[in-house]
Amino acid sequence: MDVISETVITESSMIGHNPDTPGGTGLGIGTTVQLDELPDTCDGQDYIVVIPEGTDYEWAAYRMNRACGQGCSITGAIVQKDDGVLIYNRLQRKIPIVDEVAYIEKIPLGKRAAVEVALPGHVIRTLSNPYGLATVFGLTPEETKRIAPIARALVGNRSAVVIRTPQGEVIERKVEAGRITFHGQRNKVEVSINDGADIIMQGMERAGQLLDAVGEAGTNVGGMLNGLRQNLADATGQPFDAITIGDLLAVDAMIPVSVSGAIAGELSMESGVAIASMVKTERVPVQKVAQAAVKAFEKMATQVKA
Structure with a gap:
């Protein structure tokens, strides 16, 4: 999130x-x-x-x-x-x-x-x-x-x-909040983060069953979703474009922001949108990690017995 x-x-x-x-x-x-x-x-x-x-x-x-x-x-x-x-x-x-x-x-x-x-x-x-x-x-x-x-x-x-x-x-x-494009089974719907959580969720619903969600390049939401894809690509060994967003939740939030030119430490509360997303990856890389962990445990157990 x-x-x-x-x-x-x-x-x-x-x-x-x-x-x-x-x-x-x-x-x-x-x-x-x-x-x-x-x-x-x-x-x-x-x-x-x-x-x-x-x-x-x-x-x-x-x-x-x-x-x-x-x-x-x-x-x-x-x-x-x-x-x-x-x-x-x-x-x-x-x-x-x-x-x-x-x-x-x-x-x-x-x-x-x-x-x-x-x-x-x-x-x-x-x-x-x-x-x-x-x-x-x-x-x-x-x-x-x-x-x-x-x-x-x-x-x-x-x-x-x-x-x-x-x-x-x-x-x-300025790095804009950005826009999300929902690719669903029914439609392709684009929604601005600035429209708020309710509009974002309505846009995802109009798209139908979610196949993928893409954040606008060069924006904060693009950095979030692309960063998530990149981290999972590095962890699983899959190509970056093979990882898709399977579900997403948006909630309106308030963010403390430092006031420019104000007394040191002074903050102002500004609006933002909290985004939580679930990412789909292949099970095979995760299974490989699990298998490697099991082998390491078995090897350690054998050494202890010896």
Whole structure:
């Protein structure tokens, strides 16, 4: 069970993105730079190349290949159009590429960034983990605590971009409560967490017998449900997308929230929705765990007798 609400992070130093058609796989870390400003010679830095709309994918690949050939280190790319795969296929040195970034002009240049893309059917691991982000960006414990909600919102994404900006450049970052999509035998129903527990339960009832429930990517409810799937996938060895939500319960709740700018320790009670979910997995992995436990017990009993 978890309590879901909108999260506001003041002076956030992270932004994220999750497109449908990323290119390549892996984690790339470097400094953001425009494609046209990419240096031709190596200066000891790793670069994340930003490719704006209007750039031909063949020219982008040629420009990056030429820079790499002259010693420049390119570890990832961020693209405005959906050309990620087209560019990736033409690169001599393969890198992770995140595309479909609508507001690419807002990406700060000259900042430390990380691009992560997982294999099809898998999810990112480093950028969805606060401790992974702390390692990548060299964060302090206080900074790690501050960006934890953003890392959680990226759980379950196949790809993501995270950029660190100096404190104060990003005034506020909101992680929405999000929406749940119920896949039932009768209907597919989408409901907002902000509508409250009663509406959520009515939406699940309209969907019919629940086959699966999916949380909106990049939101708190998406992070909760995807995190649950990821934990069970790790525990059972099943693929992430093979685990489904079999039942769900929503209850209205009140959450104590720290008041920004108030006296230290002052709290305000705000509305939220408590979500409890039941997850379906194959019995076989669980049976394997039970069998291993039985064998270990029998072995220990034999050693005691001896």
